[in-house]
Amino acid sequence: MKYKMIVLDLDDTLLRDDGTISPGNKQALMTAQEAGVKVVLASGRPTYAMRALADELHLERYGSFILSFNGAKIINWKTQEESFSSTLTPEMAHALHGMSLEEGVSALTYVGDDIITEEATKYTHVESEITGMKVVEVPSFAEAVQVPVVKVLMVAEPEKLVVVEEKLKAKMAGQLNVMRSKPFFLEFTEDGVNKGTSLNHLIQQLGIERSEVIAMGDGYNDVAMLEFAGLAVAMGNAPDEIKQIADYVTDTNMNDGVAKAVEHFVLKDLVPAT
Incomplete structure (x- = not known):
């Protein structure tokens, strides 16, 4: 299976405990984007709190996306356009x-x-x-x-x-x-807005199939996107309930868990073995 999209929770998934992206995770995601794979940062955080991370991964260069507020907003980081927005009165x-x-x-x-x-x-x-x-x-x-x-x-x-x-x-x-x-x-x-339903909006806009999406997370607000994605990856530091619904359990957020999953499921099909 050739995956076209990697969807990532931030806290305790992509980010280390100090809130930073490890060099290993960054390199794996940059290599995937350079090969045409879309990276989507999906977090409960407000958009404001995701900007620096989106910029660090150069999402604007590759036309990648962020899903902020647990999916209540979808933003194309290259154009800065909102393709989906939900609010409460x-x-x-x-x-x-x-x-x-x-x-x-x-x-x-x-x-x-x-x-x-x-x-x-x-x-x-x-x-x-x-x-x-x-x-x-x-x-x-x-x-x-x-x-x-x-x-x-x-x-x-x-x-x-x-x-x-x-x-x-x-x-x-x-x-x-x-x-x-x-x-x-x-x-x-x-009602009806979560990371999974938002991800569904996004892939329909891009013409990507569910089976071509990898989602990685560790928390209860990640369940909807993990259940929606073609491949659900739980972090090694996730609660047992999250691991049980995943297709694959990677290493922890402190030990390049994201990079290891990307290398195993995405990069091995893009880079010839040496």
Whole structure:
């Protein structure tokens, strides 16, 4: 099988624990792109927080893509055009904030390049560190959020969010997509929007078949794209539940797991053996 697209989660997949791309991973992805394979960075991160990584991999040179906000946006990095975009109304964002208050957890969203919240917590600051975006603590979430937003996050201790997730998944079924991107992040996007459905939009635009797509991830918000892709690769550091749905388990994010999978499934068919 000749694969035409490699779709990659960022945190704990492509990126090492310090948030950087290893030389081995970078070289493998550059070689694949030079051979015509599209690389897609697919993350729950806002677009702003993916720019430097997209530039480091020269996605603009090869017409590769990013799927940000868990697939709520697809951007061609060469043209900077959005080929897909999904948002929540301000009213829905306000309603979710109200639910967060009822559940005793903190909520945040993004307006421009800022993280907006009424209550900054240690987890809000984790999001700031991951994204490089500034936290703006506001007196009124409703007054600060007057435009459509891509997603809302509820953040809290993992054991607390397990309970909140189960309750709100049932309450918002058919209205919103609810998923945890990290143990302490519970994300809300438009119903039917996830990395898998977004990936489906993209390959239809490009004329690529599902069977020609490799997806790699480690988290629960990667499940939809792993199940959609022709080849699902779980990281060695992924939870057992993620490994069980994968076709192949590679090495960890700290040991060039992405590069090893790319070399095994893509580059060996592109570069003659020596």
